[in-house]
Amino acid sequence: xxxxxxxxxxxxxxxxxxxxxxxxxxxxxxxxxxxxxxxxxxxxxxxxxxxxxxxxxxxxxxxxxxxxxxxxxxxxxxxxxxxxxxxxxxxxxxxxxxxxxxxxxxxxxxxxxxxxxxxxxxxxxxxxxxxxxxxxxxxxxxxxxxxxxxxxxxxxxxxxxxxxxxxxxxxxxxxxxxxxxxxxxxxxxxxxxxxxxxxxxxxxxxxxxxxxxxxxxxxxxxxxxxxxxxxxxxxxxxxxxxxxxxxxxxxxxxxxxxxxxxxxxxxxxxxxxxxxxxx
Amino acid sequence: xxxxxxxxxxxxxxxxxxxxxxxxxxxxxxxxxxxxxxxxxxxxxxxxxxxxxxxxxxxxxxxxxxxxxxxxxxxxxxxxxxxxxxxxxxxxxxxxxxxxxxxxxxxxxxxxxxxxxxxxxxxxxxxxxxxxxxxxxxxxxxxxxxxxxxxxxxxxxxxxxxxxxxxxxxxxxxxxxxxxxxxxxxxxxxxxxxxxxxxxxxxxxxxxxxxxxxxxxxxxxxxxxxxxxxxxxxxxxxxxxxxxxxxxxxxxxxxxxxxxxxxxxxxxxxxxxxxxxxxxxxxxxxxxxxxxxxx
Numbered sequence: 001x002x003x004x005x006x007x008x009x010x011x012x013x014x015x016x017x018x019x020x021x022x023x024x025x026x027x028x029x030x031x032x033x034x035x036x037x038x039x040x041x042x043x044x045x046x047x048x049x050x051x052x053x054x055x056x057x058x059x060x061x062x063x064x065x066x067x068x069x070x071x072x073x074x075x076x077x078x079x080x081x082x083x084x085x086x087x088x089x090x091x092x093x094x095x096x097x098x099x100x101x102x103x104x105x106x107x108x109x110x111x112x113x114x115x116x117x118x119x120x121x122x123x124x125x126x127x128x129x130x131x132x133x134x135x136x137x138x139x140x141x142x143x144x145x146x147x148x149x150x151x152x153x154x155x156x157x158x159x160x161x162x163x164x165x166x167x168x169x170x171x172x173x174x175x176x177x178x179x180x181x182x183x184x185x186x187x188x189x190x191x192x193x194x195x196x197x198x199x200x201x202x203x204x205x206x207x208x209x210x211x212x213x214x215x216x217x218x219x220x221x222x223x224x225x226x227x228x229x230x231x232x233x234x235x236x237x238x239x240x241x242x243x244x245x246x247x248x249x250x251x252x253x254x255x256x257x258x259x260x261x262x263x264x265x266x267x268x269x270x271x272x273x274x275x276x277x278x279x
Numbered sequence: 280x281x282x283x284x285x286x287x288x289x290x291x292x293x294x295x296x297x298x299x300x301x302x303x304x305x306x307x308x309x310x311x312x313x314x315x316x317x318x319x320x321x322x323x324x325x326x327x328x329x330x331x332x333x334x335x336x337x338x339x340x341x342x343x344x345x346x347x348x349x350x351x352x353x354x355x356x357x358x359x360x361x362x363x364x365x366x367x368x369x370x371x372x373x374x375x376x377x378x379x380x381x382x383x384x385x386x387x388x389x390x391x392x393x394x395x396x397x398x399x400x401x402x403x404x405x406x407x408x409x410x411x412x413x414x415x416x417x418x419x420x421x422x423x424x425x426x427x428x429x430x431x432x433x434x435x436x437x438x439x440x441x442x443x444x445x446x447x448x449x450x451x452x453x454x455x456x457x458x459x460x461x462x463x464x465x466x467x468x469x470x471x472x473x474x475x476x477x478x479x480x481x482x483x484x485x486x487x488x489x490x491x492x493x494x495x496x497x498x499x500x501x502x503x504x505x506x507x508x509x510x511x512x513x514x515x516x517x518x519x520x521x522x523x524x525x526x527x528x529x530x531x532x533x534x535x536x537x538x539x540x541x542x543x544x545x546x547x548x549x550x551x552x553x554x555x556x557x558x559x560x561x562x563x564x565x566x567x568x569x570x571x572x573x574x
Contacts, residue, residue, distance in 0.1 A: 082447065120441060
């Protein structure tokens with residue numbers, strides 16, 4: 001929290017506290033770590049996310065579903081400010097993270113991204129040895145070399161990869177299978193001990209067996225981490241998530257408990273989408 | 280039927296073009312090497328050139344070529360690589376960036392004789408450097424800089440975007456990402472570009488005629504004090520390079536073995552350029568494998 005909080009307090013004073021204005025859900029019992037409030041994301045004139053308000057609950061898996069181009073990946077990439085990469089992207093509204101608006105311009109995005117890790121659609125290990133993939137960020141943070149071995153081992157164990165690769169940490173990460181690469185990317189994010197893990201269609205480039213391993217891993221990890229996952233695969237959302245948000249054309253159509261949303265959708269469009277009438 | 284004929288015709292055209300291209304190259308190389316190599320021996324490489332007598336060598340010219348090459352690379356590589364990184368990573372799309380990029384392109388298409396005249400005017404006369412190695416190296420830098428900028432920018436841009444995203448998403452700053460992810464991945468490409476451009480510098484004559492000069496002092500290869508006018512290391516002495524020597528011998532030479540000296544020098548020049556190109560690829564591959572941990 002450190003730096004992120006300090007910057008925001010300088011800017012807003014301590015008066016800004018968490019208040020719940022969740023128009024679509026209005027359920028105060030959400031134990032949210034992240035609150036999206038009237039969030040809009042624009043690429044130039046195009047509005048990719050329209051006035052979305054919803055919570056992302058602590059130590060739960062929140063799934064974002066919806067057809068291609070509905071804004072779910074954009075929304076996810078906004079949470080750790082990866083959209084800052086795109087010069088024409090800009091935001092409206094707020095994302096509250098522990099009482100701090102992380103869309104604030106003064107937020108230290110580097111510190112933010114250490115707390116809110118991200119795993120991408122396509123496995124993207126660095127073309128370096130496996131071990132260096134994990135120590136890359138640790139070195140940047142100035143961690144002593146003596147601590148690194150332990151963290152490498154722990155994070156690989158957490159990502160359920162240790163037993164498969166413990167004897168070849170010096171090999172190129174590119175020699176791993178796609179599924180192993182993706183779990184390495186998860187391990188790499190975990191090594192920074194983030195609070196939140198954002199997964200952007202993490203299994204869409206993987207075969208079914210590797211996908212199942214990543215899914216198991218996600219279920220395992222939610223005990224310690226808050227997870228937001230974008231997926232095209234509705235079975236996957238139903239299997240692994242606790243809450244689900246359905247987006248369509250940038251609008252949040254429906255948000256709620258996953259089993260409720262899938263068995264008893266309130267909106268016609270949600271029902272049409274989960275029953276496969278359009279995609 | 281006609282589709283098949285057209286297809287076969289197109290294939291033959293491509294093959295024909297490739298054959299013409301390769302044949303020209305092989306003929307040129309073969310001609311230069313067969314004519315030249317018979318005149319090249321150890322004493323040819325280690326004897327001073329003579330202006331009127333038979334049996335002159337190319338010792339000083341060969342040294343000058345290498346020395347100018349090194350000085351040019353020292354001047355142009357840091358500037359060019361940093362400029363390329365700037366264009367690839369930091370320059371925001373806009374008018375200023377377009378102006379910079381257009382300037383680089385114009386600079387890279389300047390005829391080398393024009394660069395030579397520019398060097399004569401600015402470095403030799405205006406800056407008062409005289410005909411010297413440093414003036415020659417500066418002119419060659421003008422000539423070489425755009426190539427290195429271009430190669431660096433292209434190599435950095437061709438690193439997959441997902442690598443950069445991976446690093447940024449781990450909470451790593453832009454600069455550290457450039458330093459530890461983008462530049463290492465782009466390194467083989469940058470190095471290849473630098474070594475290929477080294478081949479061009481090594482063979483350049485026109486830009487040096489008016490900047491590094493047509494004559495060389497009687498170099499003493501035991502005087503390494505760079506301020507001594509006969510020292511090989513003195514950057515302020517005039518220096519005739521190998522390719523300038525070829526031009527001069529051919530156009531003004533009065534010694535009886537003009538042809539032998541010219542073709543021998545040409546063969547040496549071509550051999551070194553070949554060595555640069557081959558080294559570029561070999562070293563590039565070795566370093567890439569070392570960085571990535573693949574075998």
